[in-house]
Amino acid sequence: MSMQQLFLKLYEFWAGQGCYLAPTYDLEVGAGTMTPDTFFRVLGRRPWKVAYVQPSRRPTDGRYGENPHRVQKHFQFQVIIKPSPADIQRIYLDSLTSLGINLKEHDLRFDEDDWESPTIGAWGVGWQVMLDGLEITQFTYFQQAGGLELFPVSVEITYGLERLEMFLEQKDNIYDLQWSDEVSYHDLRYQEEKEFSIYNFEQADTQMLHRAFSASEKEAQRLINQGLLFPAYDQCLKCSHLFNLLDSRGAISVTERVKLIGQIRTLVNQIARQFVEREGGS
C-alpha cells in the first residue's frame, strides 16, 4: 500500500465514522493539533467529528536528508471526536484492521504517554500506541486547551503517517517509501529536506525572525481586541513557527524560551476565552 493509499483508506474509514474531512490547513504548524480544526473544535459544548491530513513542521528534526527516520516535515493524520465515544479504542483498532493489519499477529500496546503543549495552554491524558515496538499513533483525551478546562472531552487520534507506512511497507528508510506507485518519498521530499535543513539550521535570518515574531505578536493582540479570533489565531500560529525556527538556529536562550512561549500562550488563552464566551459558555 502506498502512502497516498494510506491517506485515502484513513479518510474513507473516518468519513465512515461520521467525521467531516477538513482540507489541510494552509499555514506552517508543528502538529495537527495546532490547526483551527482542532483548536476551536475542542472548545465549547458543540459535538464535532473531524479528520484531516496535516503536514507538521519541526525544524530541529531536520537531518539534511541523511537520517533514515527523521525529517523536518512529516505528515500526520488527525482525528478529533467530541465527546469521546465509549468504544473509541475499538474503533481505532478497526481503523488499523481496515489498513490490512492483522492485529492478532502483532503486539499492539497502549503505552502511558500524557501530552502537553505549553504554547497553546493545552494538555491531555492518553497513550502512545506502539505496534511491535514502533510508535504509530498518539492517542489523547483532551483535558485543557487555551488554558480552559474542556467539557465535553474530545479524543484526539494522531497517526504518524510515515511511521505507519514504514510498518506497512516493511521499509527501514523513510526515503524508500512509495508515495504512489510511480513516485517515491525520495522523489518528492529528499531535496526539500536537504534545503530546509540548511535553511533551518544555517541560513534563516534570526533578526528577521525576531522582528517577524514581534510583528505577528502585536498583530494578534490587535486582532483579539477587535474580536477577530480566527485571524488572530493565525498570527499565533505564525509566532509558533517563527519560534521553532529561532530555536533550530539556536538563537533562543533558556529564559527567552520561557518568555516567548508565555507570550504566545497569553494570546491563545485570550482567544480561547473569547471564543467560548461567544459560543455561549463552556
Add this chain to the structure above:
Amino acid sequence: MEFLLEIMTEELPSSHVRSALSQFQEKLSQELQAARVGIHSLRTLGTCRRLVVLAQLEAGQPDEEEVVTGPPRQVAVKADGSYAQAALGFARSQGVPLESLEVITTARGEYLGFRRLKKGRPTGEILSEILPAIISSLSFPKNMRWADKNFRFSRPIKNLLCLFNGQVVPLEVAGLKSSDRTTGHFIQAPVEFRVANFEEYRQRLKDNLVVVEPEERKRAIQQQFQEKLAGLGAEVYPDQALLERLLWNVECPLVIMGSFPESYLELPLEVLSTAMREGQKLFSVVRGKKQLPYFLGIADSPADPRGFIAAGNERVLKARLEDARFFWKNDLKVNLAERAAQLQNVVFQEKLGSYGHKLERLQKLVAYLADRLELKKEKKDLVEAARLCKADLLTEMVREFPELQGKMGGLYAKKQGWSETVSRAIYEHYLPAGLEDPVPASTAGAVLSLADKLDTVVGVLGVGVSISGSSDPFGLRRQALAICQVTLEKKFHLSLPRLLDKAISLLQDRLTVPREQLKKAVLEFIEGRLRYIFEKQGYRYDLVNAALAPGLDNLVQAEARLKALSELRGSPNFEPFILMVKRVKNIVKEPPRARLNSALLKEKEEKELYSALKIIRKNVEEMLARNDFAAAQKMIFRLQPPLNSFFDRVLVMAEDKKVRNNRLALLSQILALTAELADYSQVVVESESG
C-alpha cells in the same frame, strides 16, 4: 462468602494500577470494619486493564440488640406502678406490647423503653452502598474526565463486574451498571462472558488470554527469559524497575528475543542499554559484564509464530541505535571544554545565574575541599573535572537521553584524552540518586558530587525557594541525602558549618536569605536527612538524638558516636551509667556559680571522684583525638562506680554554700565531659518506661 469486583478500564499506567490496588485494599477493609462485616481474607490483583478485588466475607452484619427509649419514667409510670397515657402512646407508636416495656437507666436519668433485636444487614447491600464511594475516592497522580461524564479517574472505566456469593451486587459508577460479565484480552480474545465466582473468572480469563494473577505473569516471564537464554550462556541485565513496570502492562506476557548488528557494540554499554530501555522497554542481554548483540522484550500476545513482533522490534531498535551512533560521533567532534564555555548561556536557576556561573563556583569549592581533605594529588584534576562536569548537557546524546547526564560527560572526556581521574569524576558526579544508589567509587567523583549538591542546596534555599510536601523542584531532599551519604561512606572528615560558610561565601551576592539564617536552615535540612538515613539503618531514635546532641559538625564523627553508643547498649554498665548521667543532669540545672577548687574537696568519695575524672578525661580526650569513639565511650563508663559512691556518701546540697557550689562544679565538669560524646540523658532505658 466470596466477593469479587473487577473494574475494567482502558490501559492504566502501571504505577497507577499498583497504587489504586493498595488504596482499594486499605479503604475497603476500613469501610467493612466500620460496617461490622467480618473479613476472612482480602486481596487485590489485576492488570493494566483490570483492577480486581477478591475477598471472603461474612454473609452479613451480626445481629445486634437495640435499646429504644421513650418518655421519662416519672411521666410514663404512675405512682401505683401502672402506665400513664404517655407510656401507652409510646408502645402503640412503636408497635410493641406493654409487657415488653421496661425502665431503662441512662446517663440522663430513667426512661421507659424496650429492647429489641436488630437484624444485621446482608453484606451485599452494604457493599453496594460503600463501593461507589471507594471507587470515586481512589486518587491518582493525574486524573482525567472522558466523554460527557462528570467523573474523574486515571483512564476511562469500561465495565464493572461485581459479585457477592454468586449474585450481582448492583452498583452504578460513571454511568456504568455492574453485572456478572467481563471480556477477555482486548485484542487477542475480545469475547464477553459471564462468571459466577473467582475460580471461574480466573479460568475463563485464562482461556481468553488474560493472566490476571500478577505473580503468575512474573513466573511466566522469568521462565521464558530462561528458556530464551538457555542456549546462549548469557543473562538478562537485571532491571527490576522495568520488569515491575512491564509486569503490569501486559495481560498475556510473551518474551521475545531479537538481535542487532554487532557493529553497534562499538557504542558504550551505557548508551546501548539506555537506547533499549527507553522507548521500546527492552532488556539488555549480557555475558559477564559484556553486552551481547541481543535483546529481550515482553509482548502482550500468546505467540509470535511468524516472527513479526521480534522483527518489528529489531527494526525499531536498529533505527534508535543508528541515531545513537550519529549522536556519539557528532558529539565527539566538539571538545568538551568548548561546550563548557557555552554553558554561560544556559540558565541554572533564574537568581543563581547560568551553569557557567555554577561551574566557576564548583571549581573553587572542590579546591577548598581538596585542601581540607588533603587531596594534593587530585586537586588539579578535580578543578578540571568541575570545569567540565556539566558540558554534556549540551550534547545531543544527553538531550535525547537525559538520564545519561554525567555518564556521557565522563565517556566523552575519556575519549577526548582527559585523565582517568577527571573523566571518572565527571562520570560519577550525579551519584547517588537515592538511598539505594551507590556513592561515587572514586574519591574525586565523591568530592565533585558533594560540591555540586552543596552548591545547589545552599543556592536554592538561599534564594528563598521553599520546599514543602510534594513540591521540591530541584530535588533538594535527594541532594541533601546524597551529601550525607557521600560524606559518611567516604569518611570525609569535614566541618559541615565551615563548609557551608565557604559555599555561602561563593554564592554571596546572589543570595536573598541572610547568611546566618541560611546556614541554620541548611544545617537543619541536612540534619533531617541524616536522621532519615540513621533511621533507615535501624538505629533507635533516642540514640540518634543522644549522638547528634553534641552538634552537627563532623558527620563522620556523629555517625561514629552513634555507632559506639548503639554497640554499648547491650553492656551491663550501660543502663546504670545512663541513669547516673540523668541524675547528674537533674542536679546540675544551671552553669556552676564557682570554679572547682580542689582544696575544698573534703570527703574521700569526692576526692576519689575528682581524681577518677582527671584520669578518665585525659584518656577520653586522647581517644577522641584519634576518633576512637567506642573506646572513649567505654572509658567514660568508668565514671559510674566513683559517681555511685559519691552519691551514696556525699550530700551535694551541703549547708555550706562554698562546699555546695564546689560539688556542683565537679558534677558539671563531669557533665561537660559526657556531653562531648553524647547527650546521654536523651537515651530511654527500660527501668524508666512504664
